[in-house]
Amino acid sequence: MPELPEVEVVCRGLRPHLVGRAVTGILTSGKKLREEIPAERLRREMVDRRIVSVTRRAKFLQVGLETGAMVLIHLGMTGNLGFFPPVVPPARHDHVRWLLDNGLELRYHDTRRFGAIRVLGPEEVPRLEETVYRTTGPEPFGEDFTADYLHRLAKGREVAVKAFIMTNQVVAGVGNIYANESLFRAGIRPDRKVKSLSRNEWARLIPAIREILRHAIECGGSTISDFLDAGREKGYFQINFKVYGRDGQACTACGAAIGKKTIGGRASYCCPNCQT
DNA sequence: CAAGTTACCTGACGGC
């Protein structure tokens, strides 16, 4: 499920329910995610502490504690968070349950266990950008994400533009779906080598990425409110994809059949007519 | 060093 827009939607959905709450206990499944769940450290930094912020950087959710400590949550491919009353039996693949002082539980559910949960002490938080995010590029909505930056970074390189913009070091948070959709919006073929893109094309791609992401966040936002007790994919993404998953179907702009091929091991879709 | 491949997991789906 989660690329940047989904993580942003989860972030905004959690915030009003979490900020100001204190954690009273933490239960874990004992199963390993991408990394071991640091259950003891989680308890040490969170139990009897108040949550003061819920933010996002790249695809990480950042839960800030009153002590200055922080818990990072990455949803991987199938991670999700939801609030439940304790009487609701935990589901298969619920891996962390945060008991809250309002009687509800926040549950982390992750079928494929590609997600991650990390704990940072107060002394580690000021250096996040140099440690956790050392290899993470600019936020797509950040002012450092510019055509000049991309043009310079792409110089002489042979990688396909779609793989390039999906690389975390280049820009944070653009996954397979929105890479496909952004390139369609910008009219650029996903298999173009980045060294062949003009300064103008980069300048076109940036707003395309931003508009696609912003629209996806807004679509998710329409159902944000039912986080309580709802959990799981309650129809967040009624986004109409223009190319993703539409191979063989007619392009919404010109009617040509959308094509599909693999780039960098990932399914890639493109209109042979609208994208050059 | 850049670019491509593989591994980590489970579940859903299509073909036979």
Place this chain on the structure above:
DNA sequence: TGCCGTCAGGTAACTT
């Protein structure tokens, strides 16, 4: 019905 291969929105560790 069931068995098998393939695929899935992420990422890092590999190999080439």
